[in-house]
Amino acid sequence: VKIEEEINYDKTRMERCGFPEFIYGENKTFKQLKHVICEIRKAGLAIVVTRLDKEKGEKLTGVFKDAFYDEWARVFYIKTDKKHKSNAKITIVTAGSSDLPVAYEALRTLEACAIPCKLIPDVGVAGIHRLMKHVETLKKCDAIIAVAGMEGALPSVIGGLVSCPVIAVPTSVGYGSSFNGLTAMFAMLNSCASGVTVLNIDNGFGAACAVMRILKTANIHRP
Amino acid sequence: VKIEEEINYDKTRMERCGFPEFIYGENKTFKQLKHVICEIRKAGLAIVVTRLDKEKGEKLTGVFKDAFYDEWARVFYIKTDKKHKSNAKITIVTAGSSDLPVAYEALRTLEACAIPCKLIPDVGVAGIHRLMKHVETLKKCDAIIAVAGMEGALPSVIGGLVSCPVIAVPTSVGYGSSFNGLTAMFAMLNSCASGVTVLNIDNGFGAACAVMRILKTANIHRP
Amino acid sequence: VKIEEEINYDKTRMERCGFPEFIYGENKTFKQLKHVICEIRKAGLAIVVTRLDKEKGEKLTGVFKDAFYDEWARVFYIKTDKKHKSNAKITIVTAGSSDLPVAYEALRTLEACAIPCKLIPDVGVAGIHRLMKHVETLKKCDAIIAVAGMEGALPSVIGGLVSCPVIAVPTSVGYGSSFNGLTAMFAMLNSCASGVTVLNIDNGFGAACAVMRILKTANIHRP
Amino acid sequence: VKIEEEINYDKTRMERCGFPEFIYGENKTFKQLKHVICEIRKAGLAIVVTRLDKEKGEKLTGVFKDAFYDEWARVFYIKTDKKHKSNAKITIVTAGSSDLPVAYEALRTLEACAIPCKLIPDVGVAGIHRLMKHVETLKKCDAIIAVAGMEGALPSVIGGLVSCPVIAVPTSVGYGSSFNGLTAMFAMLNSCASGVTVLNIDNGFGAACAVMRILKTANIHRP
Amino acid sequence: VKIEEEINYDKTRMERCGFPEFIYGENKTFKQLKHVICEIRKAGLAIVVTRLDKEKGEKLTGVFKDAFYDEWARVFYIKTDKKHKSNAKITIVTAGSSDLPVAYEALRTLEACAIPCKLIPDVGVAGIHRLMKHVETLKKCDAIIAVAGMEGALPSVIGGLVSCPVIAVPTSVGYGSSFNGLTAMFAMLNSCASGVTVLNIDNGFGAACAVMRILKTANIHRP
Amino acid sequence: VKIEEEINYDKTRMERCGFPEFIYGENKTFKQLKHVICEIRKAGLAIVVTRLDKEKGEKLTGVFKDAFYDEWARVFYIKTDKKHKSNAKITIVTAGSSDLPVAYEALRTLEACAIPCKLIPDVGVAGIHRLMKHVETLKKCDAIIAVAGMEGALPSVIGGLVSCPVIAVPTSVGYGSSFNGLTAMFAMLNSCASGVTVLNIDNGFGAACAVMRILKTANIHRP
Amino acid sequence: VKIEEEINYDKTRMERCGFPEFIYGENKTFKQLKHVICEIRKAGLAIVVTRLDKEKGEKLTGVFKDAFYDEWARVFYIKTDKKHKSNAKITIVTAGSSDLPVAYEALRTLEACAIPCKLIPDVGVAGIHRLMKHVETLKKCDAIIAVAGMEGALPSVIGGLVSCPVIAVPTSVGYGSSFNGLTAMFAMLNSCASGVTVLNIDNGFGAACAVMRILKTANIHRP
C-alpha cells in the first residue's frame, strides 16, 4: 500500500451530511493531497483544504487551474460545479482585525459551496457603537458567525440582539491568560445570551459547515 | 428598592430573539421568582425556570395552577398561550440513562414553547447497533440535540450520519477524569464530524433555545 | 498564649494604607472575632468582617449594638466614627441578580467607611439596551465596580464607555465551564477595553478597598 | 475592500475613555499599521503600537520622523501634541531585571501621553532591604505599577506599605511551574494586601491605561 | 566517567519483562546511542530507538547495516535474531491519516520483535460505515491497538464490538481544545466501553509493549 | 414510556465482548435497577452494579436472595450461573490500605464472573521491601491489577519486575496536589515501565473487565 | 484475613528513616487504628495519626490514656518514650491566623518526637514590619517551617533573610483563584529566594518529617 492511498476518502458524505468531506491539510504530503483532490473532483463537488501552508497551497494551485489559495486563511479551495448561488443571508462578524484569518476560513468554505456572505470586521465590544450601527443588518440574517478572541464577548451581545442562530468561534488572538483562545471559548460557552452555540478555537471552517446544516433544514440552499 | 424588584426582567427579548427571557432559578428567592413570573405572564409568553429545587418548584406550582414542575429536570414551566403546536421534527438523543435529566431540561423548554420533540434514550457508542436502528428517523429531523457525558462521542457519530444541525450537550455524568463533564465538552468541540456545535455542560435549556433560533430561520415555527 | 491572642491585628494599617485592617471571617471563632473587634474599636475605625456566617454574625450584632450584619453579603460591619460622608460618585453595576451578594460586599465595606455608592443591578450584555440607558450616569462616576459571572463581559463594555477607573469583579455565578468564576476572571483579564483592572473571584471587598486607594489619590475622601 | 481598510479605528475613544485607541501590533501588516497611524495622527493624539517586532518598528520610524521605537519593550510611539507634562507622581517597580521589558511597555505608553514616571528596578522580596530603602518615595506616589514574575510577591509587600492605588502586572519571567506568568498572576489576585488590582500577564500597556483612568478621576492630568 | 557510559543499560529486562529495554532517542547523542546499541546487539535482542530525528537515524543506519529507520514514525530498529514470526492476530486501527505516525511507531516496534500486524487506517467515527465493514476482521483479533486524536472516540466504538483487549492510544492530532492530545486521552479514559485501557499521548511504542505482555500470558509468542 | 423502561439494556454485549453489560449504579432509581436486574437475570449472566449506595444495595439484596452487596466497594453482584471457576492467576496489589475499596471493586467484579484473584494490600514504594518479598508470586501471574493513589508509583516498579500485563488503576486517595487521583493517573500514564496500561481514577471495575479481555485472548477462561 | 490486619505496618521505618511510620487517619476505621497503634506502641516509638476526625480522636484518647488529640490540627499523638528533649532551634511561622491548623499539625508531630519548637503566627507580608521584628530570632534557627495560603509569599521573604533550611508549606486558605492552596504552592515553588523547598498543600506533618531528616544530618537530635 502506498502512503497516498492510506487517505480513506469518505465518498458518501455529501449524501449523508449535505456537504462533501473537506480535507484537513496539516500533516498531509503534497502527494496525498493531490491524490485525494483528484478523487473528489471527479464528482464535481466543492473542495476545501484547510490549514494548508503557503508552499503546498501554491504548488497545488499550479496543478489545479480553477483552484484558489487564500494565504491569510490558509485555505485552498475549488468551487462547486453547481452554478446558482444561494440567496441565504449570512454574516460573519469579527471583534478585531486580528480575528480576520479565522473569519476568512469560514468565508472561503462557504464561497466554495456557492454561499455568499457579508463580512463586518473589527466591531468589538470596547467600542459598542461600532456594532450598534449594524443592528438592522444583523436582525435580517439567516445565521451569524461571530468571531472573537481575548474575552470573547461579542457573541453574547449579538445573541441578545437577534433571533437567528449565532455561531460563536473563539480565536487564539490574545496573550497571557487568553491561553491561545481558551478564555474566549469558555466565555462563549457561558454566554448569557441563550441559544448561542460554540465551535473549537480558530475553527472557522466548522462554523461554515454548521451554517450549511442550518440552511439545509431551512431549505434555502444545498451546496 | 426591594430585593424582588432588583430582578430587571428583559421585557423585549421575545421581539429581539424570538423567545422570551427565561429564568435561571438558582440563587433566587421564592419572592423574586413569584414576582417575575407574574410579570412575564401578563404577556402570555412561555415561562421556564431552570435549575429550580423541589421545594420552590412545588411551592410555585401551588401558586400558578397551570404550571408544571419536572423534579428530574429541575424545570418549572408554564406553556405559551399560543395554541398551535409546531410541526418541526426535533429529536433528543442520549448516550446513557443518566443523561436524561439534561435531555428533559431541553424537552420541557421546548414543550413550554409548543415545540414537540422525540426522545431516543440510552444509545451510546459502546453498543453502536442501538443507534443504528434509529438512523432513518434521525435523517428526517430538522435538528438533533445529542446529549452525552463520559467521553462524549455520540454527537460525532450522529454528525456523520445526518445533514441537519447537530447540537451537542455535554453532561456531568462520569467520574475521575470526566471532570464533571469537561472531557465530554472538549471531545464534542473536537468532533471529527464537521459542523457540530456545542453548549456548556448540562445546558439542555440552551440547546432548546438554539433549536428555536434554527426554526426561526427555517420559518417552521415561532413559539 | 490563648488562641484569640494569636490574631496579630495590624495596628498601623490605617496610617500606612488609608483604611484599617479588615477581618477575613472564615475559620475564625466567635471568641477570636469578639477579641479583635474590641481592639479595633478603641481607635474608632470602621470595622468590616467578611465571609461571616449567619450564626456568628447575629451573635456579634447581639454584642455590638451599633453593628450591622448583612446576611446576603455575609458582611458584619460597624461604621467609622467620622461623621461626614464622602461626596465621591461611585457606582456598582452587576450583570445579573445572582451577582448581587458580591456587589453588596463591596457596598457594605464602602458604607462602613462613609462612602455612599449607587447600585445598578441586572444590566448584563445579553440585553445591552438595559446598560445603555445608564451611560450618562456612568460617564460622571469617579470609579465603577463592574460585577459579573458567567462570561464576564460587562466590564469590557463599560470600560469602552467611560474614562474613570473600572474595577472588574468576577463572580462564581454560573455552572459547568464557568469553573466557579474562573472563566469570568480570565475574560476580564483579557478585556479589550484598555485599563480595566481585575480582582479575585467574588472579591467585592477588595474592590471597595481599590476604590478607597483611588479616592485617596484623588483627594476626594479619606475614610 | 482592501485589507488595510479592514482596521476599523475607534475614532471617539479619546472622548469616551480619556486616551485614544492604541494599536495591538501583533499580526498586523506594515501597510495596515502605516494606514492607521496616519489616520490617528491627523488628530494630534498620542500613538502607541505595542508588541511590534524590530523589523516593522524600524521601518515605521523610517516613515514617521518624530516617532520612537523601543526594541526592548517592543513599543513604537509618537508623543502627543500637548506640550505640558503631567505633574503626577507615578512609579514603576520591578522585582527583577528580567521584568524590565514589561515595565518599559508601561513607561513608554505613559511617556507618549506626557506622563513622566520613575523606575525602581530589581527590588524583589528575596532581598527585602532593597525595597525598604525606597519606602518614603513610594508613600508619596499617586499610583504604583508593580511588575513581577516568578512568585509575584512584590505587589503584596508594596500594597501593605502605601495608600495609593497599586496596579500589579505579572510577567512571564520564570520557568517550570511559573507557567509563563500564570503563577505570578494568581498570586497577585490572591494578594493579602487589600485593594491591589491586577492585569493580564506582561500587560504593561494596560497598567499605563489604568493609571490614566486614575489620574482622570484625580483631575491631575489629561493626556 | 565518559558521558556515553552514563547510559546504564538494563541488561536483564528481557528475562524480567519478556522484551528487552528499548531506547528513548530524544536528548541522546549519536555517541551514546551507538554505544548502547552495540551493547544490546551482543545479545541478539531486538533493538528499538524511538523519537529519533532523521539526522541521527540515518547516521546510525550507516553504521548498522541490518538496521532500518522509519522517518515518519521516527523509529530506528534492528530485528531480533529469532527467525520464526508470531502467529498472533494483531490489528492497529487509526481514526485519521494524521494518526499514522503513531500507528507506525507501534508497528515498527512489533516488527522488530517478529510480531506481524495488520493496519486499518482512516476509519474515524464521523463515517462509521468505514469501520463497520471491518467488524469481522476485528472480532478475530488477539489484541487491537486503536489510535485516535481529536475527540478520541474510536476505541469506545471498537471496545463495544469485540471481546479481545483494546489498547487505546491518544494522539496529539487536532488543534485548539484538543490540547495536543489531552482531550483524546481523557475521552479514552472515560470510555463507556468497559475494559478499554489507555496509554500516554502518542505512545505507540508503549502500546506495542502492552501487546507483547498480553501475548506472553496468552502463550502465543515470545519475541 | 415509564422511566424504568428508559434503561435500554444492551442484550448482546456478552456475545460481542465476552462479558455482559454491567450497571453503573449512580443516579439510577431502585425501580430502574430492579427492572434491569430482572431482565439480565433471565439469561443467567453475572450481574454487577457499581457505585451503589448502601440503602439501595441492601434493599436490592432483600429482593434478590442470591445477591451480595459489598458496602466498602459499593458493589452489588450476583454470580454467574456457570459453575466452574477460572484457573487464571490474577493478583490485585495496592499501595496503601486506603486504596482497598477500589481494589475490592475489581475483586467483586471478577468474583461475579467466577474468576478468583489474590489480594496483596499495602505494599507501597516507601517501604519497597514489602513489595520485594512478593516478587516470585507476581512473576507467575497472568495479569496484575496495580492500585495506587498519591504519587501512583507502584505500577512502574511492578511493571519492571514482571512480563505479564500490568493494569494500573489510580485512586483518589491523597489531598492537595493529588487532585483526587489525577496526579496518580498522570504518573501511571508516564510510567517508565514499558507496556503498563491505565484506567480512569477509581475504576477498579474497568480493570476487571480489562483482565477478562486478556483471559479471552489467552483462552484461559470465559466468564 | 480481617480488614484491620490489612494495614501492613512498616516495622523497620525507624531504623531506615530515623522516624517511625506515622498513620494517615483518613478512611481508616476505629478498629484498624486501634490495632495499628497497639502494634507501634510495643516498640515505645512516637505515634502520630494525622487527619483524624474528632469522633475517632476522642474515642482513641479514651483507650490510650497517655495520648493527646488536637482537634484544631486533627492530630492524635503519643509522645516517644525517649525522655530528653532536643535542643534544636526550630521555628514555625504563619502568614495568617487561618494557617494555624496546618502549623499545629507540624508542631504536634515534632512534639511527639520530643522536638520543641517556637510558633510565630500571623506575620504575613502585607504588614512586613510584623515579620521584621522577629528577624534576629529567625537568623538563629536550625530550620524554619513557613506556612502560608493565598499568594504564599512568606517563605520568599524569610528565605532571603536567613541561612538555615526554609521549608515552605502552602495552605488551602483563600478562595477563588487560590484554588485551595494551589496558587500558594506554585508561588513557593517559584520562590526567588534560592534553596527554599516545598511540601504538598496543608502538609504540616511532612514539614515536621523534613525537619527531622535535617536534624539527623546535623546530628542534633534523633527522635
Add this chain to the structure above:
Amino acid sequence: VKIEEEINYDKTRMERCGFPEFIYGENKTFKQLKHVICEIRKAGLAIVVTRLDKEKGEKLTGVFKDAFYDEWARVFYIKTDKKHKSNAKITIVTAGSSDLPVAYEALRTLEACAIPCKLIPDVGVAGIHRLMKHVETLKKCDAIIAVAGMEGALPSVIGGLVSCPVIAVPTSVGYGSSFNGLTAMFAMLNSCASGVTVLNIDNGFGAACAVMRILKTANIHRP
C-alpha cells in the same frame, strides 16, 4: 542610567543566606552579565550563572580566565576563593540519562562552592535492582538530590530507604501527559515517603542551594 546598571546585585546575601546571590542568565545581555560578574568577583565569592546559552557562555569564559562553562548544564561558574573543600557526603541520583543536565546544574553549583558530590545516574524504578545496589552508599549521605522526569517516582523509593534529607527535583523529561515536568513535580509533592521536599521543575540549581542551607545547620561546611 545604563541598562547594565539596572541589575541591582544583592551585596549582602552571602552574610544573610550563607551563599552569594547567583545569576539567572536568561534574558540578560552579555554586557549586563560581564558587569555583574566583575562586581561579585571583587569579593572572591563563588559565581554561578544558570540557564546561559552557549554563545554567551563561551564569550564569558574568554573574558574570565578562571571560569568554566558546562554546555550541557548551561552553567557558567567561577570557583570560590576558599581553598578547603567540604567533607560533606552529597549524592545526586537520576532516574534516566536524560535527567543528567539538571543533575549537572546542581553539581556545578556545588562545585563552585567547593562542595564535592557523587553522581549515580540512570537508576529509575523500572529496573529497581539498579538502585538497590547503591543502598549502602545512600544510607551514609548527608543529603541526597533525587532527579527524575516522567512519573517522578525515584524520590519516593529513596525517601523510604534513608534518614537524611531527600531533595526531589522534577525534570521536564517526557512527553504528552508529562506536561513538561508537571506530572513528576506533582508526584513528588504527593510522595508517600514522609519528609521529601520538592523544588521547581528542572531547578537543579535550587537543590544545590537547599543542600547548602542544610550543611550550614549541620555545621559541616560554609561555602
